Amino acid sequence: MNIFRIEITKEDPLRYISHLDYANLLQRAIRRAGLPAAYSEGFNPHMKVSFASALAVGVTADGEYADIELTKNICQPDFFDRLKNVLPDGMQLISAKQIGDGRHQSMNALADAAFYEIKLPDIADSSELQIAVDKFNTAPSIIFMREKLGKGAKKGHIVKKEINIKDFLLSELNCDNEENTITVTIKVSPLGSIKPAEMIRALQENYLPSLDSNSALINRKTLSANGKSLMEFCQTIS
Amino acid sequence: MIKLSPAVLQAVNKPARYTGGEVNAVHKDRSKIACSFALSMPDVYEVGMSNLGLKILYEILNKRDDIAAERVYTPWPDMEAKMRENNIPLYALESFTELAKFDFVGFSLQYELIYTNILNMLDLAGIPLLSEKRTNDMPFIIGGGPCVYNVEPIADFFDFFIIGEGEEIIIEVADAYIKWCSQTTTHDRKEFLQCAAAINGIYVPSFYREEYDENGLFKDLTPIYDNIPATINKRVVKDMDTIPSIEKPIVPYINIVHDRLMLELFRGCSRGCRFCQAGIAYRPVRERRKETLRLLAKKMIDSTGYDEMSLTSLSSADYSCLPALIDELGTDHADEKMSFSLPSLRIDSFSIDIARKLQTARKSGLTFAPEAGTQRLRDVINKGVTEADLLKACSAAFSHGWKTVKLYFMIGLPTETDEDIKGIASLAEKVVALYKEIKGRRDIKVTVSVSCFVPKPFTPFQWFGQNSKAEFERKQQLLKTHIKDRAIQFNYHDSSTSILEGIISRGDRRLSKVIYRAYKKGAKFDGWSEMFNFSIWQEAFADEGIDTAVYNLRTRDFNEKLPWEHTTPGVSKQFLLNEWKKALSQELTSDCRRSSCTGCGICQALDAGVIDWEEGK
Ligand code: SF4
Numbered sequence: 001m002n003i004f005r006i007e008i009t010k011e012d013p014l015r016y017i018s019h020l021d022y023a024n025l026l027q028r029a030i031r032r033a034g035l036p037a038a039y040s041e042g043f044n045p046h047m048k049v050s051f052a053s054a055l056a057v058g059v060t061a062d063g064e065y066a067d068i069e070l071t072k073n074i075c076q077p078d079f080f081d082r083l084k085n086v087l088p089d090g091m092q093l094i095s096a097k098q099i100g101d102g103r104h105q106s107m108n109a110l111a112d113a114a115f116y117e118i119k120l121p122d123i124a125d126s127s128e129l130q131i132a133v134d135k136f137n138t139a140p141s142i143i144f145m146r147e148k149l150g151k152g153a154k155k156g157h158i159v160k161k162e163i164n165i166k167d168f169l170l171s172e173l174n175c176d177n178e179e180n181t182i183t184v185t186i187k188v189s190p191l192g193s194i195k196p197a198e199m200i201r202a203l204q205e206n207y208l209p210s211l212d213s214n215s216a217l218i219n220r221k222t223l224s225a226n227g228k229s230l231m232e233f234c235q236t237i238s
Numbered sequence: 239m240i241k242l243s244p245a246v247l248q249a250v251n252k253p254a255r256y257t258g259g260e261v262n263a264v265h266k267d268r269s270k271i272a273c274s275f276a277l278s279m280p281d282v283y284e285v286g287m288s289n290l291g292l293k294i295l296y297e298i299l300n301k302r303d304d305i306a307a308e309r310v311y312t313p314w315p316d317m318e319a320k321m322r323e324n325n326i327p328l329y330a331l332e333s334f335t336e337l338a339k340f341d342f343v344g345f346s347l348q349y350e351l352i353y354t355n356i357l358n359m360l361d362l363a364g365i366p367l368l369s370e371k372r373t374n375d376m377p378f379i380i381g382g383g384p385c386v387y388n389v390e391p392i393a394d395f396f397d398f399f400i401i402g403e404g405e406e407i408i409i410e411v412a413d414a415y416i417k418w419c420s421q422t423t424t425h426d427r428k429e430f431l432q433c434a435a436a437i438n439g440i441y442v443p444s445f446y447r448e449e450y451d452e453n454g455l456f457k458d459l460t461p462i463y464d465n466i467p468a469t470i471n472k473r474v475v476k477d478m479d480t481i482p483s484i485e486k487p488i489v490p491y492i493n494i495v496h497d498r499l500m501l502e503l504f505r506g507c508s509r510g511c512r513f514c515q516a517g518i519a520y521r522p523v524r525e526r527r528k529e530t531l532r533l534l535a536k537k538m539i540d541s542t543g544y545d546e547m548s549l550t551s552l553s554s555a556d557y558s559c560l561p562a563l564i565d566e567l568g569t570d571h572a573d574e575k576m577s578f579s580l581p582s583l584r585i586d587s588f589s590i591d592i593a594r595k596l597q598t599a600r601k602s603g604l605t606f607a608p609e610a611g612t613q614r615l616r617d618v619i620n621k622g623v624t625e626a627d628l629l630k631a632c633s634a635a636f637s638h639g640w641k642t643v644k645l646y647f648m649i650g651l652p653t654e655t656d657e658d659i660k661g662i663a664s665l666a667e668k669v670v671a672l673y674k675e676i677k678g679r680r681d682i683k684v685t686v687s688v689s690c691f692v693p694k695p696f697t698p699f700q701w702f703g704q705n706s707k708a709e710f711e712r713k714q715q716l717l718k719t720h721i722k723d724r725a726i727q728f729n730y731h732d733s734s735t736s737i738l739e740g741i742i743s744r745g746d747r748r749l750s751k752v753i754y755r756a757y758k759k760g761a762k763f764d765g766w767s768e769m770f771n772f773s774i775w776q777e778a779f780a781d782e783g784i785d786t787a788v789y790n791l792r793t794r795d796f797n798e799k800l801p802w803e804h805t806t807p808g809v810s811k812q813f814l815l816n817e818w819k820k821a822l823s824q825e826l827t828s829d830c831r832r833s834s835c836t837g838c839g840i841c842q843a844l845d846a847g848v849i850d851w852e853e854g855k
Contacts, residue, residue, distance in 0.1 A: 016253035017491045028261070028489060028543030031574065045575050058248055086543075088261045088489075121245070214248040 013090030258331030402472025603642030611661025810839030
């Protein structure tokens with residue numbers, strides 16, 4: 001089996017598209033590149049591409065990861081060039097590696113931590129931010145009310161669920177007062193996680209009412225497994 | 239240039255509607271451009287981006303180095319609120335330039351219920367709604383598309399209209415403008431409108447004056463200058479093989495309504511259904527050669543990466559080389575897992591064979607449009623389809639495994655009686671019974687969708703009085719009580735949108751004030767049932783003292799001059815009248831495509847002809 005793992009960006013021009021649309025964009029690029037993609041069987045064949053995560057609308061990433069299965073063996077430089085040349089604005093190919101024989105673990109299950117950098121809009125008094133972040137960090141728990149549109153029987157209703165933001169943080173919030181940014185590492189697990197936007201909302205609701213949380217620009221700097229980049233989990237073929 | 243803040247974008251649903259930058263979008267250096275167009279379909283992005291006509295014009299205009307064409311759609315109310323709150327004027331998606339800075343803003347007029355969106359967009363752009371209020375530095379507001387066969391209700395808002403197919407004329411307009419800019423000393427808009435009016439197919443409404451008789455009925459519309467034509471014939475592309483078409487369509491970032499490639503096999507349909515305006519508006523039938531289509535398909539697939547392509551036309555199954563085309567497209571793109579589909583099927587077993595070739599049809603079920611419930615009424619409307627045809631097509635479908643059939647009908651057709659309504663139910667029941675007979679099972683689903691008939695200009699039914707709202711509702715209920723089989727699902731819509739369409743589509747200039755008033759009262763996205771508010775419109779008509787029945791319910795006199803006759807698809811009035819008479823006596827008229835001319839007069843009026851590549855022709 002020929003599988004390539006790629007590291008690509010999701011930059012500003014693509015900030016406001018959903019994960020599904022982002023995946024579609026990559027698949028169409030693979031087709032434009034004329035790469036021999038593998039498809040599932042059946043009436044409605046799907047291209048065999050799997051992602052490490054699902055980035056939310058409004059979030060950019062310096063590195064997003066996808067595994068692409070091909071039907072034919074092609075060499076890495078050829079793959080790299082062909083794909084790179086057809087990617088849309090805001091999607092850059094950083095690296096591509098040919099990986100194992102298909103017995104590799106799915107990236108989805110591997111990834112365990114995401115490191116975010118969040119650029120906040122200007123706040124009149126920058127010491128205010130530091131104070132709020134300190135309070136946030138020292139609080140034993142930060143309760144946030146998550147509201148979601150219901151599915152199935154609850155369709156059309158808003159389902160509320162209380163979550164403790166702190167359960168999902170792997171680091172404290174670090175703030176850079178000069179740049180007006182916050183960095184944080186959030187836990188990723190198949191059992192669920194929080195969105196960085198939810199964390200910012202919680203910060204605003206609890207400690208920083210003057211913050212316009214809608215204006216925060218969220219960027220995922222890295223997604224890692226066991227402290228290592230997902231690209232390093234590929235077993236290379238010589 | 240407009241810059242949108244994250245606060246605005248994060249606060250609205252689907253921000254990618256407003257941020258552009260898609261694959262194949264064309265970005266030009268505006269300082270090197272001699273003429274700019276903002277092309278719009280006045281609906282939300284996902285609908286507007288699906289419009290074929292605008293895609294064609296976008297590419298044709300952008301092929302020219304000195305012309306830039308950009309896109310703009312109607313902001314959804316959440317975005318509109320944010321724009322108004324933050325004083326963001328309406329802008330185009332490529333360069334984020336304000337609409338007011340374009341030379342032309344072109345609206346595609348797909349149906350009457352989008353008119354209020356046009357006013358809202360002009361207002362958001364800071365452009366005066368009435369053409370007479372626009373100053374020399376403002377764009378020319380132009381309209382084109384299917385509604386041009388009666389633009390009188392929106393005449394006051396537009397500088398000019400393009401009647402008919404836009405591929406050639408849009409370039410003529412741009413060239414005329416570039417030339418005018420280099421010569422004019424006055425920069426007076428009227429001066430350019432004179433140049434535009436000299437182009438064959440352009441209608442400048444402000445150059446005409448309307449008259450009404452003592453009873454308030456429309457009497458005439460005449461040019462106020464000697465050099466302005468009294469009638470404007472539509473433009474047609476004579477050769478579909480040589481005219482440039484879509485090669486690099488924009489690939490949107492978000493899912494749109496028709497999220498697939500569209501390959502236009504041919505233009506026109508000459509089956510001659512008497513209710514159908516498109517059937518007259520796009521005559522004569524002009525096919526593309528199979529080789530041209532294969533080439534276009536390849537270019538589109540290679541440039542977009544789409545995996546779905548729809549073979550579009552008014553009646554794609556009529557394409558002369560369809561089976562061969564489908565086979566060859568399949569072979570050309572065997573490795574790419576392309577799926578091809580037809581937007582509609584003809585009611586015959588040939589169509590089932592075609593649907594079998596296109597495996598995708600299997601997923602969605604089959605759709606047929608018998609349009610009327612009895613043979614008598616189908617003959618009135620010249621729908622050359624019998625019950626036997628439908629059952630034959632269904633039986634072919636059932637034996638090949640289909641078990642979902644959608645049937646489309648209309649109610650409110652001329653001469654219709656309650657028997658015709660009941661006939662819809664019994665036809666659907668026969669389809670269910672046929673399935674049981676063939677398969678010995680009951681797991682069939684038949685959906686009956688019924689729409690309310692809107693008589694349209696330039697059809698044989700243009701004189702006919704539309705059914706009232708009460709009558710439509712009675713007929714819907716009547717049909718409902720006659721549909722008893724649980725395998726049949728009955729769909730119908732509130733008739734008020736069809737009533738409004740009925741009023742506006744055969745309206746005159748006096749309706750401009752009503753549309754303006756309805757807009758002022760908050761009407762927008764009227765084509766979206768969740769946003770449509772009929773009472774706003776009823777108030778607007780009342781405020782303007784308009785008796786709507788005169789427009790939609792009244793049966794018109796054959797000797798009346800009709801308010802739309804001056805912008806014409808080229809059809810002879812006598813032909814329409816004969817067709818009306820034949821309708822009343824249930825006489826059929828044959829398709830002129832592969833038999834002899836039936837005398838609609840369009841080919842002669844436009845010096846064009848039918849092009850059909852059927853073997854041996
Ligand atoms: S003029 Fe004759 S051939 Fe041409 S479209 Fe009309 S009926 Fe058909």
